[in-house]
Amino acid sequence: MTDHAGQLTFPPPRTYTRTDFAALRALVQRVPLRTIARLYFDADTTPYHDDPAQLERHLRAMRDDLVHLAQLHGSSVLADHLKASARQHGSARLTAVTLRMVEDASRLAVAVPRATHPVGLWFRPLIAKRLTGEGITTLGELVACCNRRGGSWWRAVPRVGLLRARILVAWLRRHAGTLGVTVDADVDAAEPLAAPMATHVALVPAGCQTAQGGPLAPLERIELPHRLCGGEGPHGTGQRGVNRAPGLCYLQARHDLDAIRSYLHRYTDRPQALRAYTRELERLLLWAVTERGTALSSLSVDDCDAYKAFLTAPAERFTGPRTARSSPRWRPFAPSGLTPGSQKYAVAVLRAAFDWLVKVRYLAGNPWAAVTDPATDTSEYAIRVDRALPLQLWTKVRVGLDERSGSLGPSGPQWRAAKAAILLMGDSGLRITEVTLARRERLSYLSADGDIPAGWTLQVLGKGRKQRSVPVSTATLAALRAHWADRGLDFNDPPATAPLIRPVTIPPTPAAQRRHVDASPEAAGYSINGLRGVVSWAFGQLQGTLDLTDDERRHLAGSTPHALRHTFGTQAVAASVPPDVAPEVYPHLWQGRQSHAAGVVNCARWC
The missing domain is CATH 1.10.443.10 (Intergrase catalytic core)
Incomplete structure (x- = not known):
């Protein structure tokens, strides 16, 4: 990317991009034409690599247009200088200094970026090629990618690092007025993958949410509403779950979150199982509070059946691309949802977890015991030949x-x-x-x-x-x-x-x-x-x-x-x-x- 004006229109339909400006500066500095073509122009979309003479004609025509604009809109001193140079040499000869003055004078005719413009019109060929290689062809699509993936969006684009990503985001924000879309405020956080883990997110119960729904967060950052925590909340508040077992509980669990953590603690020496069980329990907890409006320890058989149906097609606000658990864009489900086998696995994990909670007398009964497994094709569970590489x-x-x-x-x-x-x-x-x-x-x-x-x-x-x-x-x-x-x-x-x-x-x-x-x-x-x-x-x-x-x-x-x-x-x-x-x-x-x-x-x- 360059630091100067963008696309220049004079006269229609002749246009010049930021890349053209950079190439003209190189020509003024006597850089060979073939080197200019290699550094600034894409061989697949321009003929300049094979025809340097055409590149020279293009840049000289651009120079003449800029000079004409400078004579119209620049200072009288600059205009007199350019006219004198043209009389002496047949056309105005520019130095690095006078070129900058000409560019400044020509800004009145500079066009503005639009969301529909191709990325190659504004960014250097190498950056544009990497973006288009990931399906990001326009400026609007680039903004959408940033907002969808958050601060780590650049990780999806090969060889676009954090510093270059911040430059791109800053440029997009600077032109938000003409693009019509803007990059969200949290996209270029100081460290997009490391939001403070101590920052808890208060879940909003069903019925109290806006049209977009309430915020979602992973298990370690969840803060439950007092009336849906299933037990004793902060400052002694809270509402006991209707399925809580009476009498002595073998756990030192004040509420549902404590009970879940006690269950997961059994698998600290089995990282893979711990990740899988954490994923299933946090999904159920988020759904119960934000979609069903009930505590985990108050779930009934009907609630569990409703969640099993929810697994077949999770709500859109529950899905999103893979990102860090510390990111505000983290979502419990992938955009593709769950396969029937994964749905069956989720029900099995939840049934086993509730069984354990019943054994330790945290829950009075297991509602998942009355829920049937999702229908899956189990005729042949074998090595998938179609997945293996031939x-x-x-x-x-x-x-x-x-x-x-x-x-x-x-x-x-x-x-x-x-x-x-x-x-x-x-x-x-x-x-x-x-x-x-x-x-x-x-x-x-x-x-x-x-x-x-x-x-x-x-x-x-x-x-x-x-x-x-x-x-x-x-x-x-x-x-x-x-x-x-x-x-x-x-x-x-x-x-x-x-x-x-x-x-x-x-x-x-x-x-x-x-x-x-x-x-x-x-x-x-x-x-x-x-x-x-x-x-x-x-x-x-x-x-x-x-x-x-x-x-x-x-x-x-x-x-x-x-x-x-x-x-x-x-x-x-x-x-x-x-x-x-x-x-x-x-x-x-x-x-x-x-x-x-x-x-x-x-x-x-x-x-």
Whole structure:
């Protein structure tokens, strides 16, 4: 972006953009035309890269227009100077100083940005290309993206960092009057991902809300209304839930929030379960207070049935894109809603949580016991062959990873980290959570024993805190060694508790600093979302550069890290591992029976 005037109209239909102004300054400073075309103009939309003479004609015509405007609207001294220069040289010759004076004089004819204008009309080609690559083609769409995603909107656009995002937001706000839309006030907070966690949000009960509804917040920031807290609230106020058990309660819980926290505390040593159960309970609590107008400890069977129906199509104000829990734009549901399987899982989690609350005598009964599970198709719960990468596509992905992981450029370390993670999931069948928790001390070399060849195995902690050993391929081991070299560590002499995969460069955000810098060296690896972002980034880059068919490109575009686990399962089945060997090598895979005819593995617990 430049610091001067925007689109200039003189005479219609000839127009000049901010990019044109920057290019004209470069011409005045005697920068070669080919360099100007490369720096300021997009090769896909302008002919200037192949025809510098046309660029020169364009810029000289612009210069003449500016000079004419300056003669009309500028000072008499400037006009006399330009006329004298034109008489002497045939056309006015400009220096860097006189060009600035001409631009200032021409501002009276400057057009204003509109919401319908393409981003390329106002921003440099590189920024415009990155925005359009994410479907943001106009200034209005850019404002909508900022307001929809909040202060971290720039994370959805590759290589648009926080500082450049703030410049863009400031420019959009400066021209809000002509755009007709404006960026919300909280979009460019000092740190968009770290709003004060101590800031509690008071939920507004149903019936007391505005047309847009009341605010929503995650469990750790919720403040319940006194009459809907289910027990003793602040200063001794509150209303006891109608389903509260009489007599002694085994919990030191004053209200529903305390009871929920006591239940979740049982899973502090199981992070994945804790996240899942927290998500389901906070969704129910938010719905009960803001939609149903009742306390959690007052829910009836009818209320629970209504919530089950709500899960099929959550209200719009309950949905939003993924963002930090500290963000005011956090929402409990994704825009796509829940699949039937996820709805069934939610009901099962809530039924189990209420069962426990009944056992500890916080609740008198469990209304979820009378609620049937949502209807789902359970005819075959198996490895999804359609989600797995076909062998040919998987081979191309591996070749692409090999080529790019050898890069010595700035993206090389990230490619090597992505390759190590992808191969751990695709060759060893690890879940993404297991990759983030994997430690070097759990990776060991086993010598040959009879018919069993030597190799490396990794002990991982899976679902239900069950430990298992998985084989690590030679390619995966080489990728891990390369990744460790980027980290400046000796793979054969690892530090204690060092994670197998860890970011090489720590982002300068408070959350990242707390997680990595403030912790002991090498103690923290990737977060689940962080590693998912690395894998998604690699898939996106490969999708645009590999020689793929249309079907392969669509398949890779829709692939997730978990698809690699399905890939591992289908490839293992295709390899026809003998039944007497499979349980020893892949005990986590062959818990069910192998079905060669269907080409799938009937093992729900594997996924």
